Amino acid sequence: MFERETQWDRLQEAWQGCADGRTAVVLVEGAAGCGTTQLLRRLTRHAAEGGAHILHAQTASGSPQPPHGVLRRLLHALPAELRPPHSAPGRCTPEEFAAAVRTLAARAPVVVCVDDLQDCDPPSLEHLVQLSRSPHRAPVLLALGQVLGVRGPHAPAPGAPFLHHEEFRRIRVGRLSPRGTALAATSAAGTGPVPAALRLYELTGGNPLLCKALLDETAETAEGATARGEGGGPGPAPDGPFLQAAAACLRRSGPAAGRLAQALAVLGPDASADRAARTAGLTPRTTAHARDVLDAAGLATRWHLRHPAVAAAVLAAPAPHALSALYARAAHILHADGAPATTTARRLLLAHTPAHSTASSTGRPGAAEADGWAVAVLVEAARQALVEDDSAAAVDCLRLARHLSPPGPGRCTLDLRLAELVRRTDPARAEQQLTAPLETLARGELGYRDAALLGRTLLAQGRIEQAGAALEHAERRRAAGERGEDPLRGLLPLAPACADPRSGPAPGTGPLRAATALLWPPAPAGRDETAVERALKDTPLTHRTLDLVLREIRTLVHADHNDRALVWCQKLQAEADRERAPGWFAALGLLHAQALLRLGDPRGARRAAATATEAVEDRGGLVLSALAAVEIAAYTATGEYDAAARHLELPLPDALFDSVHALDLLRARGHYYLATHHPTAALAEFLDAGRLARRWGLDHPRHLPWRTDAAGALLHLGERERAARLIAEQGDLPTGRDPRPQGAALRLRAALAPLAERPGLLTRALEELRRCGDRLEHAHALADLADALQLADEGNRAGILARRAWHLAADCGARALCERLRPGRTDLRTAAAAGPGPSPAGAGRLTEPEQRVAALAAFGYTNREISAKLYVTTSTIEQHLTKIYRKLGISRRSQLPLDLEYDVP
Structure with missing residues (x-):
């Protein structure tokens, strides 16, 4: 009152x-x-x-x-x-x-x-x-x-x-004035002035019924906020008294006002007198009268409802099919008025939501979309959403556009664009999205542009075989005179022939040979680590640049700059975020885990792979198999063979062995079989990986040293000559003499060589493996060298090296290697408690010559051997060692730290 x-x-x-x-x-x-x-x-x-x-x-x-x-x-x-x-x-x-x-x-x-x-x-x-x-x-x-x-x-x-x-x-x-609304709020609160009175007036327009309903609804909340001195004011709750009161006011305001309110709710901020009249189906005079009624009731001001809650109450009244038709009519009117595509697309999406869309239930577009304007609007809205980095809205728009599009090339293009976008959140669905384009490709009906885009998308998913077919088809279309943008342009820094003639059969087409650089970059001359990192720094993470970013990180990984790859993976994973873009997070997580594995950190690799797997769970598609391969390799490296076997029992996708991820899985299975004393099975896995790599033009020892893997299995089978041929064949390949494959090859050559030659070969292997940074392989080579020296009756030096190898293996979590080096010690934690010797903190005070002498002495070299290696006198070596002992606080050679650098020029 x-x-x-x-x-x-x-x-x-x-x-x-x-x-x-x-x-x-x-x-x-x-x-x-x-x-x-x-x-x-x-x-x-x-x-x-x-x-x-x-x-x-x-x-x-x-x-x-x-x-x-x-x-x-x-x-x-x-x-x-x-x-x-x-x-x-x-x-x-x-x-x-x-x-x-x-x-x-x-x-x-x-x-x-x-x-x-x-x-x-x-x-x-x-x-x-x-x-x-x-x-x-x-x-x-x-x-x-x-x-x-x-x-x-x-x-x-x-x-x-x-x-x-x-x-x-x-x-x-009439309605209450702002002052009257404040008095009503004060009376309801029972205390002094209510700070939220102005907000109350904005929500209700001074309608006494709405004021009372809202104050009754939020009395406790408002009192608590006032007591805390907080600003703001009461807000309506879903299905609360305020919305019920608003619905009652609307019913009592007559059918014309109700229809206009629905039109205003559907149009939202894009409403105007003309648009509201056409959407509601009212004459201009009736529309103006209905607007006055809504304004008098405090439900609307000018051509907008006062609050989204009022709009929600208004839209709860119509039947689902009527609401769908209302949104469709509003979309058509906005399009005819030249409204922005995003504005029109929002109404189209609401018109086709499953809750109230008859078009969705029948699978047929409505009459308003029959002329195709809706598809064009939705595609443009998706493009604008991507500019604003709103991939969810872009996916929604493209899905509806595909639903409204008739079968044909247009729908195929939309499938390809959807696969590109859905990869961000659901890699498995992105793979499924290519089913229809692949069927169109099989019928030979795909044009150049779509075939090339399909090839790029398949390559990004690692599906080599199907990518080859798509790119071959695109090449035939191009030769027939079709033109279009090359989707691979901009992804390759150069246009190298990925496969050297000596590496075996290359893919059937030039485009696929170049495109495989996306998966296993050849690291062309003139592009060093700095150039790669500069490209990463200058490239934002978007759905268009994701493949380029992944390729650059692979370049770092395969060039054994794994420490830098880890930095970029962690940075970009934080940017992708496992909730916002789980698909991207998993793709980066795979590289993260692979980099840790190549650094000899199997436990870290296992954790990274598990985190990436959790991000996509059952939505990972083929990438889940690649992550499983990392986990199998990591469990095998740490000697946890039961856990590795459980991962081997996981079901595999049908398309796995048509994808690049099969190579890692085959190699991981081979090492598991070799570690569990099944060399014949291991040899089969390694040879299968080699056959696939040669067929796809991915036969690069830097990435997949399958020949040395197979040679190791052959040595276990006693086939020494065949193993030697494979080792020699790998050395003749362009990347066969890179540090990692060369280190592995030297280890195997030492096993084939006479006893007197083994220490020299293993020492060279250690230097190569140190350059690539693989600590676990380094530990294996140290263990081999210790065994060779023991056989050569150099027990003192062999013991030092075995101790160093054991601590390095323990640090990597390689239980099997630790048990080999210390047969009676099965409790790794007890052994690790002995520690690796004195802290190397004092090593930072050593001069460069002292650092080299200390590292070689810890490595097991005698003073005479160190002097010959460094081209100095034995007396100089003895003087250096005296200073080293004093600086490090030790008294004998066996106490030297085990992790000193020994970079000998």
């Missing part, structure tokens, strides 16, 4: 005239929820306290009324003895009803109260008009309530017949 003093005074005047014996009519008008009902109820209570008879009837607002419905309620409120003889509503005449009311008024004043007059049925309204026109003076007050604007601008107002009554009063009830 705030700000209702004037209206109440006029009602009291009307009541007083009735009490004085006059017949009066008062019409209380206001928008829905503004308090007409409350004023009438207060009047009837006041009159009843003054001894008046109350005849009350209220219509069911918003619903069609049966004939004589209001009259029936009024007759029922009359005393039984005063009801007309023919009191059945259909037979009681207006005169009989008026006479009965006058008879009652002779005993005491009568107040006939009818609320929601706009919904009153015509026969009942005729009886009320006759009562007001009665020539006999009687103390009768007709108190009528009416919601404004319900019948529209053309229909006559139901209160019009009462206008000529000499005691007629029209009382308008």
Whole structure:
């Protein structure tokens, strides 16, 4: 009742005239929820306290009324003895009803109260008009309530017949002012001024019903926020009293206002008078009138609903199919008006949500999209979403565009674009998305541009065989005269022939030979580590640049700059984030794990692979097999063969052995079989990996040293000559003399060589393996050298090297190697507790010559051998060792730290 003093005074005047014996009519008008009902109820209570008879009837607002419905309620409120003889509503005449009311008024004043007059049925309204026109003076007050604007601008107002009554009063009830809203909020809070009053007015427009509902709903929350001194204000809850009150106000405002409110809710910030009228299907005049009704009820301001919660209440009313049609109509209108593609696409997406889309359920586009404009709009909206790095919105737009697109080249292009985008979150689905394009390729119906894009996408997924077929088809189309953008351009820094002629058969086409550089970069001359990192620094991580970024990191990994690869993997994984882009996170995680494995950190590699696997779980597709290969290799390296076997039992995708990931899996399985004493099975795995690598043009020892792997298995089988041939063949390849494959080859050559030559070969192997940074392979070579020296009766030096190899293996977690070096020691933790010797912290104070001498001495060289290696006298070596012992706080050679660098020029 705030700000209702004037209206109440006029009602009291009307009541007083009735009490004085006059017949009066008062019409209380206001928008829905503004308090007409409350004023009438207060009047009837006041009159009843003054001894008046109350005849009350209220219509069911918003619903069609049966004939004589209001009259029936009024007759029922009359005393039984005063009801007309023919009191059945259909037979009681207006005169009989008026006479009965006058008879009652002779005993005491009568107040006939009818609320929601706009919904009153015509026969009942005729009886009320006759009562007001009665020539006999009687103390009768007709108190009528009416919601404004319900019948529209053309229909006559139901209160019009009462206008000529000499005691007629029209009382308008409006919304609360900001001050009145603040008073209402203060009263509800029960304390001082409420800071949220302005926010309350913005939400409700001063509609008393909405104010009360919102204050009642959020009283405890508002009091708590006020007590804490927080700003802001109450907010409506889903399905709470506020939304129920808003829905009630909307129902009472009439069908035109309801249709306009739905149009405004669908159009949102893009609404205008013309768009709202066309979306709602109303004439301009009716639209303007309905807008005034909504504004008077506090539901809208200008052409916008006041709050999203009001829009939610409005959109909860229509049936699903009607709401879908409304969104589709709004999209068509926005498109016709030249609205931005993203604006129109939002309505198209809402029109086709599964919850209320008939088009989605039938699989057929609606009539509004039949001309293809919707597909073009959605594709453009997807492009703009990608510019804003909103891949989820882009995927939604492209999926709907594909749904609306008829079968043909256009849908195939959309499949390819979807596969590119879905890879960010769901690599398995990205692989499935290529099913239809691959079927189109098999029929020979794919154009050059789509075939080339399909080839690139398949390469990014590692599907070599299918990529080859797509690129061959693209090459044939290009030769036939078709033109289009090369999707591989920009991904390769050069255009090298990836496979050297000596490496075996290359792929069937030049394009595939060049494209395999995406998977295993050949590290062309002139591109060093700095150039690669500069490219990574200057390349943002997007769906378009992901393949380029992955290729650059692979370049670092395969060039054995694994420490730098780790830095970039960690940085980019943090940028990708496992929640926002799990597919990218897993792809980077695979490289992260592979880099750790090549550094000789199997436990770290296992953790990185497990984290990447968890990010995609059952959505990883082929990349899950590649991560499983890392875990198998890591468990094998640490001697946890049961865990490795469990990973070997995992089901494999059908397409795995058509993909590059098969190479890593075959090699990991081969090393597991070799470690568990199944050399024949291991040899088969290594040879299969070699056959695939040669067929795909990926036969590079730097990446896949399958020949030395197979040679190791052959040595276990006693086939020394065949092993020697494979080792020699690898050395003749372009990358066969890189540090990693060369180190492995020298270890195997030492096993084939006479005893006197083994220490020299193994020493060279150690130097090569140190250059590539593989600590675990380094430990294996140290162990081999210790064994060779033991056989050569150099037990002291062999013991030092075995100790160094054991500690290095223990640091890597290689249990099997530790057990080989210390046969009686099975508890790795107990052995590790002995420590690797004194802390090398003092090593930082050694000069460069002292560092070299200390490293070689710890390595097991005698003073004479060190002097020959460094080209200095034995006396100089002895002087260096004296200073080294003093700086490190040790007294003998065996206490030298085990992790000193021994970079000998």
